[in-house]
Amino acid sequence: MARQSILISEGQLVHDYRFYHRDGRIVWLLDQLQLIRDAGDRPYEVVGTCLDISERKRTELIRQAQQSALDLIVTNQSLPVILSDIAKHLEAINPDMLVSILLLDKQTKRLKLGAAPSLPDDYNAAVNGQEIGEGVGSCGTAAFRGETVIVSDIDHHPHWQHFLDLTRKADLHACWSLPFKDEHNDVLGIFAIYHHIACEPSPKDLELIREFASFTALAVQKVRATEALRLSATVFASIREGVVITDLEPRIVAVNRAYMRITGYSEEQVLGKNPKIIKSGLHDKTFYQAMWATLKATGHWSGEVWNRRKNGEIYPQWLTINAVCIDSSCCDESNSCNYVGVFTDISQIKQSEAQLAQLAHYDPLTGLPNRLLAQSQLHQAIERAQRHGRLVGVLYIDLDRFKNVNDSLGHPVGDELLIKLAERMKKRVREEDTLARLGGDEFLLVLEDVRDLGDPAFVAQSLINLLTSPFVLPSGHEIFINASIGISLFPEDASNATELIQHSDMAMYQAKKEGRNTYRYHTEALSVAANERLIMENRLRYALSAEELILHYQPLVDARTGYVVGVEALVRWQPPGKAMVPPGKFIPIAEETGLIVPLGEWVLRTACKQARAWIDAGLSPLVMAVNLSVRQFQSENLVGMVQRILEETQLPADYLELELTESMFMEHVEQSIETLNKLKTLGVHLAIDDFGTGYSSLIYLKRFPIDKLKIDQRFVRDLADDHNDREIAATIIAMARGLKLGVLAEGIESEEQLAFLRQQDCDYYQGYLFHRPVPAIELEAWLREHSVPNR
Numbered sequence: 001m002a003r004q005s006i007l008i009s010e011g012q013l014v015h016d017y018r019f020y021h022r023d024g025r026i027v028w029l030l031d032q033l034q035l036i037r038d039a040g041d042r043p044y045e046v047v048g049t050c051l052d053i054s055e056r057k058r059t060e061l062i063r064q065a066q067q068s069a070l071d072l073i074v075t076n077q078s079l080p081v082i083l084s085d086i087a088k089h090l091e092a093i094n095p096d097m098l099v100s101i102l103l104l105d106k107q108t109k110r111l112k113l114g115a116a117p118s119l120p121d122d123y124n125a126a127v128n129g130q131e132i133g134e135g136v137g138s139c140g141t142a143a144f145r146g147e148t149v150i151v152s153d154i155d156h157h158p159h160w161q162h163f164l165d166l167t168r169k170a171d172l173h174a175c176w177s178l179p180f181k182d183e184h185n186d187v188l189g190i191f192a193i194y195h196h197i198a199c200e201p202s203p204k205d206l207e208l209i210r211e212f213a214s215f216t217a218l219a220v221q222k223v224r225a226t227e228a229l230r231l232s233a234t235v236f237a238s239i240r241e242g243v244v245i246t247d248l249e250p251r252i253v254a255v256n257r258a259y260m261r262i263t264g265y266s267e268e269q270v271l272g273k274n275p276k277i278i279k280s281g282l283h284d285k286t287f288y289q290a291m292w293a294t295l296k297a298t299g300h301w302s303g304e305v306w307n308r309r310k311n312g313e314i315y316p317q318w319l320t321i322n323a324v325c326i327d328s329s330c331c332d333e334s335n336s337c338n339y340v341g342v343f344t345d346i347s348q349i350k351q352s353e354a355q356l357a358q359l360a361h362y363d364p365l366t367g368l369p370n371r372l373l374a375q376s377q378l379h380q381a382i383e384r385a386q387r388h389g390r391l392v393g394v395l396y397i398d399l400d401r402f403k404n405v406n407d408s409l410g411h412p413v414g415d416e417l418l419i420k421l422a423e424r425m426k427k428r429v430r431e432e433d434t435l436a437r438l439g440g441d442e443f444l445l446v447l448e449d450v451r452d453l454g455d456p457a458f459v460a461q462s463l464i465n466l467l468t469s470p471f472v473l474p475s476g477h478e479i480f481i482n483a484s485i486g487i488s489l490f491p492e493d494a495s496n497a498t499e500l501i502q503h504s505d506m507a508m509y510q511a512k513k514e515g516r517n518t519y520r521y522h523t524e525a526l527s528v529a530a531n532e533r534l535i536m537e538n539r540l541r542y543a544l545s546a547e548e549l550i551l552h553y554q555p556l557v558d559a560r561t562g563y564v565v566g567v568e569a570l571v572r573w574q575p576p577g578k579a580m581v582p583p584g585k586f587i588p589i590a591e592e593t594g595l596i597v598p599l600g601e602w603v604l605r606t607a608c609k610q611a612r613a614w615i616d617a618g619l620s621p622l623v624m625a626v627n628l629s630v631r632q633f634q635s636e637n638l639v640g641m642v643q644r645i646l647e648e649t650q651l652p653a654d655y656l657e658l659e660l661t662e663s664m665f666m667e668h669v670e671q672s673i674e675t676l677n678k679l680k681t682l683g684v685h686l687a688i689d690d691f692g693t694g695y696s697s698l699i700y701l702k703r704f705p706i707d708k709l710k711i712d713q714r715f716v717r718d719l720a721d722d723h724n725d726r727e728i729a730a731t732i733i734a735m736a737r738g739l740k741l742g743v744l745a746e747g748i749e750s751e752e753q754l755a756f757l758r759q760q761d762c763d764y765y766q767g768y769l770f771h772r773p774v775p776a777i778e779l780e781a782w783l784r785e786h787s788v789p790n791r
Contacts, residue, residue, distance in 0.1 A: 065089035083115035264310030374436030393447035393456035396504035566623030653683030715745020
């Protein structure tokens, strides 16, 4: 009746409405009616047109949903509010759909309820916290597989057989589950559609659901990023959104870091400028006139704007502008003196590839270019230098002992330090130079237009000097930090970006070796050494599989009886037809590359086999001493590996002694004690190798379940001549005696050394004076002669 009165009073009526088609589709129609009157001005007839606007209406409703979700994101609404809004918008488009949005907890592998406004509360409570897995309903299976799962008939599908009581009570008979993911293709959650009847989705249904799942993923990531940022005291609440404040002219009076990161302009480049400096040119004059007219009339405007970054890239943003009064002294309640623009880069919605390219070029913590962009900028710098005959300098900057900050104060404090460091260094470099963060505590500085070979050294020293004053962090900590810097030059050291970075990295490590807190230039000798090291690493990998590694054994002698009571297994590398490679050349490489883990396991298994073989051959049982590496000791499966090898080789645990260095377990004492106790539970013996060269605390040492201390051969070598070494050796022996530990001196080569150790009542001896390390076959006869006689 209301519409009829409008038609009669105004003579025309335009309105839209929807109805269900006989095939179940929702159809939207646009009616345009015209009232025809007769000669007496009386209503005579109504004529009109009826237009199917289903597609247009669908697009409009989707856009409204996107706008609503983005508005809620921009205004920092909670995730449940945003997800509920998304679900309700989709249900408004298609009332037959019952939306359920579930979020995946990556730690527990369970689905948590995000929003399901039209499903029964008891059903939502039942699925909340459901573990994912194959065959666990549509949603659990989709999350587990990471792919869409369509179940058109719940009552007869195997995935749902354990949940039929729930679904029948809720009158649910179909479920279409689509996982939504982040940019790394990891599942964030499930966007599920339920129906009260069994049914299959049409292609348009799936297209619609994917559209909603897409900006659900954006909302989840956006809100989670915002929540994470709130935890950090180093950034303000809206860091992920660009903020620009202007006066009424308008001139820019302030921008935040996100504005600079997104646009590419520095604060100095935009302050005092008109905000149109980032205008893309895609919008005509009418667009901006309408925007300003709305803003002046209502004090608010929001919409999608295409702008241009400093580098020329055109991108879309969702912009909200409010007229506000920031300074009460310049305006009263009825007037505004500033405009505040808050914008979000929505490239992922409009063009996900462009957004990913942008994110891939900048470090999110410091706002600096990352490795990828730094390499690109360096490549361009090289091309410019080639054209103009100039030099390019590359400075590889690595903080000294930054790990201590993270370990002692926590990673959030470490992040604060990196941010402050980046801010300080950015103030030192020129605009045409590129300062990038490569990752962790490593930075790269590309110097263009270098006129003299000494210029990079001046910059490097100035950066080192820049760090002499402490960093006062938002968390309240005051931290001193130093840096080591490596320098390489184009074209002197390399002709491409990759090699320049590699060479500066080598030079940086040389600076660390030579005392830290300094800089070093790259030299050809560094490249030669690095190439030799790479060749050695590749040869070592081959040697592990080609059985070029062998074990030599050196006897351990009981000081009181003179009999051999054990042997130490020492790994050797014997390439066929070549000289033996000293352990000092390949063990450090194995440690750095991680090859020490498979190498160490091979040594332990081979040594235990040999110990068992000697027992089976009738020799008196000997203790087999095997060194453990740092990486082995820190491995979670160390105890399991030792137990497994003892079982495989059938060697009694009492005949295995594991040798560890002090530095292995002093860094994480409690965890180390736990590991040592587990090893002792197996029944093996434990010894501290090279004792006296580390930094043991006697308070902790007495808590370690250690059986033996080994005096390092550096203290044994000069016993006959060096008073200090004699004092150290005597002290270690006395301390071991006080702690009721056995003590062994290694590296004994002379009778004078032996005499002193006997005088100090040392328990065990090892060294060339008794026997050099040799293969098992060469040692067996000597062992039979010098072992404790079998009874």
